[in-house]
Amino acid sequence: MNGTEMTFDRSTLWIVIVGLAIGSYALRFAFIGLVGNKAMPDWLMRHLRYTAVAIIPALVAPLVVWPAPTDGEPSLIHFAAAALTFAVAVFSKNVLLAMITGACSLWSLMYLFG
Template identity: 65%
Template sequence: MTQAPDPTLLWTIIIGLAVGSFALRFAFIGLMGGRTMPAWLMRHLRYTAVAIIPALVAPLVAWPTPTGGAPSLPHVAVAVAVFALGYLTRNVLIAMGAGACGFLLLFLLH
């Protein structure tokens, strides 16, 4: 049986996380919202999605949960196909949609 956490500590953590989250968002939206961003910053921000999406997907391909972390042929095959399709079409939405369809098809046929 697990013990309930101390309510004071729990609410302190929740409020601290809320203040920190607000401060982080306010730093970008509140302080920079009405100003134009420098060209060098806009150029770098363009690559944010390109960096985040692979960082979210790579662990799911390398250590898939359904196999207990062992490499899985369907995961790797779909990842390679999505990478190739994304490279050829230069369209993230097409690549993601094809990945979802390919993943579904491989697991239905496997």
């Protein structure tokens, strides 16, 4: 072995798969099955509105700061596309337009300078 290979026996693999499946089901059931038909308090609903606003930047920021195509080195192309996307999102208040702008600007900048 060269240090990067990992081997698992079949029983360990299936125990992990079944354990993750049970955990995933239990987490979803807790919200959908147990709480799904009950009214949520207003304070909780107010906080849940901001879930996507918090999650999406957390998913995108590492891809901008440490992009995979450059092996984690900061890239001006990625920063420029992110800045343009952010500007379109702020001024237009349209998520779909911002996403399309981000994708097109990234592809365009990579084609021109990449």
